[in-house]
């Protein structure tokens with residue numbers, strides 16, 4: 014594989030994008046970037062700074078704060094650092110999940126994150142997952158996938174994941190959040206979630222991670238003549 018290969022995985026919330034992107038990055042020795050965690054990082058920052066009042070975001074204040082916000086991944090384990098704080102766990106809290114799609118719909122935030130991701134691009138090649146990677150961030154990616162799955166299956170998986178982390182939530186709350194985010198993500202004006210014309214659609218409803226992995230490797234190897 015060329016060292017600068019780019020693989021893009023987009024799709025609906027909790028369809029297994031990050032899990033698979035991580036597995037592929039290890040297999041092909043590429044850098045893994047979970048772009049959603051960057052949007053979560055900005056959202057966590059906005060919440061921590063008290064920029065939401067009754068769910069209304071103070072956009073002007075956030076705009077000023079963006080100048081002071083640095084997000085970076087630690088290379089060895091992929092932990093996300095916001096300025097000097099490790100926020101890897103905190104960005105998964107329900108409060109962040111409830112507000113992230115509102116924050117991600119803002120042009121200034123998308124421009125900010127786009128710049129961050131482009132800066133992370135290196136000679137190594139990357140596997141990047143998100144909502145607009147194959148359409149906007151890396152439209153020339155070598156391989157593009159678009160993940161979907163039935164909402165109940167997605168909610169069940171995410172609920173089990175959160176429960177295992179000791180988070181207090183219910184299946185219904187998780188389902189509601191996923192459906193809510195999908196709605197905002199697909200209908201926003203800037204970089205809405207949609208399948209790139211040249212992306213391969215993958216329905217993960219009936220497949221575990223190993224099965225999806227085998228399928229993706231087959232598609233990638235054949236596309237790149239490996």
Ligand code: CDP
Pocket residue numbers: 025026027028031048049050052053113114115117118142143144145146194195198
């Ligand atoms: O892992 P999960 O499917 O829950 O979502 P995520 O990848 O952590 O992304 C969280 C949110 O960030 C999404 O619901 C989108 O609102 C936003 N996002 C985006 O707008 N563009 C991206 N490239 C990645 C995430």
